[in-house]
Amino acid sequence: MIMNNCRNCGNEIHPFMSFGKMPIANAFLTQKQFSDEYKFELQVQFCEKCGLVQLLDQPTPEKMFHENYAFFSSTSNRMITHFKKFSEIVKDKYLIGKDPFIVEIGSNDGIMLKNFAEDKIRHLGVEPSLNVAEVARSNGINTICKFFDENLAKEIVNEYGKADSFLSANVMCHIPFIHSIAEGINILLKFDGVLIFEDPYLGDIIEKTAYDQIYDEHVFYFSATSVSSIFKIHGLELIDVDHQNTHGGSMRYTLSHKGSYVPNMKVRELLDKEKSLKLHLPDVYNEFRFRVEKSRDELFSLLSKIKSEGKRVVGYAATSKSTTVTNFCNITPDLVEFISDTTPIKQGKFSPGTHIPVLSHDVFAKHYPDYALLFGWNHAEEIMEKEKEFSASGGKWIIYVPSVQIM
Numbered sequence: 571m572i573m574n575n576c577r578n579c580g581n582e583i584h585p586f587m588s589f590g591k592m593p594i595a596n597a598f599l600t601q602k603q604f605s606d607e608y609k610f611e612l613q614v615q616f617c618e619k620c621g622l623v624q625l626l627d628q629p630t631p632e633k634m635f636h637e638n639y640a641f642f643s644s645t646s647n648r649m650i651t652h653f654k655k656f657s658e659i660v661k662d663k664y665l666i667g668k669d670p671f672i673v674e675i676g677s678n679d680g681i682m683l684k685n686f687a688e689d690k691i692r693h694l695g696v697e698p699s700l701n702v703a704e705v706a707r708s709n710g711i712n713t714i715c716k717f718f719d720e721n722l723a724k725e726i727v728n729e730y731g732k733a734d735s736f737l738s739a740n741v742m743c744h745i746p747f748i749h750s751i752a753e754g755i756n757i758l759l760k761f762d763g764v765l766i767f768e769d770p771y772l773g774d775i776i777e778k779t780a781y782d783q784i785y786d787e788h789v790f791y792f793s794a795t796s797v798s799s800i801f802k803i804h805g806l807e808l809i810d811v812d813h814q815n816t817h818g819g820s821m822r823y824t825l826s827h828k829g830s831y832v833p834n835m836k837v838r839e840l841l842d843k844e845k846s847l848k849l850h851l852p853d854v855y856n857e858f859r860f861r862v863e864k865s866r867d868e869l870f871s872l873l874s875k876i877k878s879e880g881k882r883v884v885g886y887a888a889t890s891k892s893t894t895v896t897n898f899c900n901i902t903p904d905l906v907e908f909i910s911d912t913t914p915i916k917q918g919k920f921s922p923g924t925h926i927p928v929l930s931h932d933v934f935a936k937h938y939p940d941y942a943l944l945f946g947w948n949h950a951e952e953i954m955e956k957e958k959e960f961s962a963s964g965g966k967w968i969i970y971v972p973s974v975q976i977m
């Protein structure tokens with residue numbers, strides 16, 4: 571839905587950057603589907619009143635999240651470890667009462683909740699994408715296949731009672747009806763319960779020129795400033811913040827009902843830091859746009875030069891983020907031969923918009939290219955460790971965050 575007003579405060583806002591027509595980032599398709607591929611105008615805007623960075627238009631949730639959703643959380647071993655640690659913090663710090671109850675939205679294939687299910691802790695996953703929800707269910711994770719909102723929160727309270735912890739990772743920034751979510755959490759959380767969620771952090775996106783975080787699913791690009799502003803309206807206060815290295819730089823926000831916890835000093839410090847970085851002023855976003863356009867031109871020139879030398883380039887990891895990069899930089903199959911990806915549902919299909927074939931990792935390993943374009947830069951450490959042989963055989967990596975480079 572197109573929104574010319576801030577989804578948080580209603581203030582009138584204007585786009586600072588346009589990426590042109592974009593497909594759904596996770597809609598990998600077959601050749602037959604090329605002719606009626608859905609596209610929308612990807613534009614980002616910034617609210618000077620509350621600091622919330624957001625899309626102008628976003629496709630409807632049902633267009634993005636359904637029974638053929640292509641993102642399976644457990645494809646990354648590092649993320650499995652990350653969520654195990656996340657769950658341990660919740661268990662140690664916040665699940666001290668008797669028979670606690672945890673709700674997670676966007677629980678996907680159960681990557682987080684399995685850590686609670688294994689300990690027989692009462693839990694509920696809310697996951698609208700049926701195929702990933704079924705994977706969780708088959709692993710014994712209690713999951714309902716619905717979109718979370720205020721009404722569902724009431725139904726959950728009626729059936730299960732109130733929650734001790736409400737968790738989400740890489741989900742809150744996907745949901746346009748944010749006030750219904752925040753009110754739902756207000757209703758669902760016990761007085762001393764906590765909301766803990768993490769999402770890609772605006773400060774990192776700006777600092778690293780990580781423009782590929784901008785795609786259909788990510789309707790919001792949060793900061794501590796905007797998160798505070800949204801949840802305050804629903805009586806929820808930001809009490810802790812904790813920076814994470816996942817997804818290229820994320821922030822974990824902890825909130826509680828006002829008065830139930832004392833906010834940590836780190837909250838004030840981060841709010842002050844965001845002011846000093848001028849994340850509340852338009853100049854930052856105009857400079858960002860300039861750097862993004864420069865990065866696009868440099869990447870296209872580099873790939874064109876490599877092609878003119880007769881060398882092979884293969885994309886590594888068909889991430890959601892790669893859809894923004896390939897479409898915005900005009901990277902077509904004549905520049906990138908195929909994209910290697912470990913997710914079965916993506917293999918044998920084509921990348922959204924640019925129609926680059928997606929093939930299994932075996933194809934990559936059988937005949938190494940001269941260059942691998944690292945679309946999964948947020949998993950760089952894990953990938954580099956796996957691909958020592960590619961590097962040892964003379965293969966080179968191309969990266970574009972924070973700047974276009976050959977490694």
Ligand code: SAH
Pocket residue numbers: 631635636639641643675676677678681696697698699702716717718719738739740741744745
């Ligand atoms: N938490 C996982 C998955 C993130 S992908 C991880 O970090 O890896 C985002 C997930 O949110 C998808 O599985 C999608 O189906 C789900 N989702 C989208 N809108 C939602 C809503 N309103 N309520 C609950 N889940 C939602």
Ligand code: TMP
Pocket residue numbers: 645646647886887888889890891910911912913916946948949952953956
């Ligand atoms: P994400 O960055 O949106 O989490 O997407 C991860 C994608 O990267 C997913 O499609 C799986 C793929 N991938 C690989 O192909 N190889 C890998 O080693 C890793 C970690 C991910």
Ligand code: ZN
Pocket residue numbers: 576577578579580581617618619620621622
């Ligand atoms: Zn606003």
